[in-house]
Amino acid sequence: MATFIAILCLIVIVICVPLVFLKPKWVFYIFLVSVTFHSILAGFIFSAGNLGMPRTWAPADILAWLTLAAALFVPRERQYRTGVIGKCFFVIALLTLLALIQGLLMYTQTAFTHSRVAHFVAAMIFGLRYFTNYSRVNGFLKFSAVLLLVMFVVHIFVRFGVFTPRAAEIEAPTQLGGERGTYSLVPLLYLSLISIAIGRLVGKVGFAPVSMFMLLVGISGVVLSETRSMYGAMGVLAIAALLFVRGRIRTILAFGIVGLLAVGAASAIGFDFLERFRAGTTKTGKVEIPKLYQKGSWRALEHEIILSSYKQEPYFILTGRGIGALHPAPAGKDPLVGFYHSEYLGWLDRCGLTGLITVLILMFAILVRSFALSRSDVPYMRYYGVTSFLLMMALAADGFFHPIFSNPRAAPLLICFAAIMANWQDIYVSFYQEEEVLEESEAYPELLYV
Numbered sequence: 001m002a003t004f005i006a007i008l009c010l011i012v013i014v015i016c017v018p019l020v021f022l023k024p025k026w027v028f029y030i031f032l033v034s035v036t037f038h039s040i041l042a043g044f045i046f047s048a049g050n051l052g053m054p055r056t057w058a059p060a061d062i063l064a065w066l067t068l069a070a071a072l073f074v075p076r077e078r079q080y081r082t083g084v085i086g087k088c089f090f091v092i093a094l095l096t097l098l099a100l101i102q103g104l105l106m107y108t109q110t111a112f113t114h115s116r117v118a119h120f121v122a123a124m125i126f127g128l129r130y131f132t133n134y135s136r137v138n139g140f141l142k143f144s145a146v147l148l149l150v151m152f153v154v155h156i157f158v159r160f161g162v163f164t165p166r167a168a169e170i171e172a173p174t175q176l177g178g179e180r181g182t183y184s185l186v187p188l189l190y191l192s193l194i195s196i197a198i199g200r201l202v203g204k205v206g207f208a209p210v211s212m213f214m215l216l217v218g219i220s221g222v223v224l225s226e227t228r229s230m231y232g233a234m235g236v237l238a239i240a241a242l243l244f245v246r247g248r249i250r251t252i253l254a255f256g257i258v259g260l261l262a263v264g265a266a267s268a269i270g271f272d273f274l275e276r277f278r279a280g281t282t283k284t285g286k287v288e289i290p291k292l293y294q295k296g297s298w299r300a301l302e303h304e305i306i307l308s309s310y311k312q313e314p315y316f317i318l319t320g321r322g323i324g325a326l327h328p329a330p331a332g333k334d335p336l337v338g339f340y341h342s343e344y345l346g347w348l349d350r351c352g353l354t355g356l357i358t359v360l361i362l363m364f365a366i367l368v369r370s371f372a373l374s375r376s377d378v379p380y381m382r383y384y385g386v387t388s389f390l391l392m393m394a395l396a397a398d399g400f401f402h403p404i405f406s407n408p409r410a411a412p413l414l415i416c417f418a419a420i421m422a423n424w425q426d427i428y429v430s431f432y433q434e435e436e437v438l439e440e441s442e443a444y445p446e447l448l449y450v
Contacts, residue, residue, distance in 0.1 A: 002047035002166070009034075009041055009059045010051065016066050024070035025136075028126050029143060031067040034059040035119060035412045036147060039184045040154075043166025055112070064122040064412075071126040078132050078426055085369070085422035088362035089128055093121050095351040095358065102322030111324030117350075117403075118323065120411030127419030133430030134380055137420055141196055141387070144413060145214055148193040152221050155181045159224050187225035188402060188410045191233060192417065194218035195391035198237075201254055202247040202374070203383030216258045223262060233398035240393040245374055245386050302341055306349050320352035343399030346406045359405065362418065366392045369421045381428055388417045 012034075016027050034041065042058035050056055082089070096118050103111030131137050157163035158181040165184040181187070197215035200206050222234050241251045265271075305327045310317055347355040366388060373385025395404045395414065405411050405418075420427070 002044045005044040006048035006051050013059055013062050016063060020066055020070045021073055024073045027066050027070040031063040032413055033147060034063050035409055036151060036186060038409050040165045047166050060119060064119045067122040067126050071129050074129045080425035082422040084365040085362060085418060088358055089124055091358045095355045096121050099320060099322045099350045103324035106322060107324045107326060110326060114324040116408035117406050119408055120405060120415045123412035124415045124419060127416045128422055131420050131423050132426040134427050137384065137427055140416060145193060145196055148189055149217055151185055152217050155185050155221055155224055158184055182225060186409045187221060187227065187230055188407060189413060190218045190221035191237060191394045192391050194237060195387045198241050198251060198390055199383045199387030201250055202245055202386045203379045205379055205383045212254060215254055216261055219258055219262055229398055229401035233394040236397040237390050237394040240390055302345055306345055316352060318352045318354055320350045320355060323350055325349060341401060343404045343406060346403050363392060363396055366418050366421050369424060373424060378431060380431060384420055388421050391417055
């Protein structure tokens with residue numbers, strides 16, 4: 001089985017080579033699928049002996065480069081400049097390239113291991129060139145919804161022991177992390193499915209029952225992940241939807257109905273979604289909830305580790321140490337450790353203050369633009385605005401505890417929402433242009449055959 005899947009992955013990569021020139025968008029979508037299920041595919045390939053390769057590989061490692069090449073063959077349709085978001089894209093791509101080169105020169109072995117953190121650059125550049133009309137954006141959002149629905153089905157199999165991926169067996173054979181599916185799948189992406197569902201409801205786009213189903217799946221996926229920071233990010237998303245987005249009554253009803261369904265389903269199958277948060281009871285009998293930054297945890301140590309490294313080498317504060325940098329560990333069995341949590345510490349460590357400030361500007365620009373579009377009179381533009389605004393609010397909060405745009409498995413899909421906001425003017429104009437063509441073709445059917 002493992003060998004069959006590994007050979008199939010290799011065949012897909014070979015097929016994608018001519019598609020770079022013939023159908024570049026197919027390469028892009030295949031890349032998004034491969035990166036979402038990266039750990040599962042990599043686990044099978046590892047079990048197959050890497051097909052004779054000296055290092056463990058996954059389809060996304062090669063498809064990222066093919067996607068970058070495919071971006072060159074996307075027909076140019078942009079009429080307007082991409083503004084602040086586009087400029088941030090350029091700076092981030094440049095900084096990531098320099099960080100990768102720096103890492104390969106200074107810490108070659110770990111830089112190769114952590115180079116997947118740069119996969120999002122390929123999707124970012126492709127998205128900036130590709131998402132220039134609303135038909136392409138709609139296609140991407142539908143694709144994302146279907147992809148995450150499939151991921152949810154796999155998540156259920158993993159969570160309830162029907163299927164145990166090789167990645168979980170290798171990295172977390174006896175830990176709850178493997179059982180929750182976080183080693184094999186990307187629960188962070190459920191936030192985008194929730195945002196898409198609310199965007200559809202507020203923008204009155206598509207069938208409401210379909211949107212409600214997407215919302216139910218997204219929230220259920222977050223619950224199945226049993227991750228405190230994810231619960232918090234979902235809470236931020238819900239509060240932002242109720243405070244800053246139009247259609248509050250519709251949103252309240254949606255969350256209320258879905259919440260009742262989720263709680264009812266959990267009770268019916270005996271699933272205690274709060275069990276993960278109970279570390280035990282105190283002498284008074286009260287439940288003791290473990291703290292995110294409790295003493296001795298990696299999250300508590302990471303700030304100390306990076307701060308001490310910069311004290312020893314302050315000249316890296318502006319440019320960072322590059323991809324794959326290691327730091328002296330104050331505790332633990334390993335004398336040197338890499339970076340594990342927090343989007344903001346990650347950018348500070350890899351690209352210095354320059355990278356961190358650029359990412360903060362990018363996130364702020366997306367929030368401002370998406371918030372403005374969320375009040376558009378055009379339903380589809382309101383849909384895109386609400387989706388991007390809610391997603392960015394949730395990611396900004398979750399970024400304190402998880403990588404987001406630097407998450408090697410989630411970032412390629414998440415960065416696409418930023419690309420949509422960068423091209424909002426072209427998308428807005430294309431909406432009217434395509435509507436005019438449709439009206440003319442309906443009035444003059446012969447135009448359909450021109």
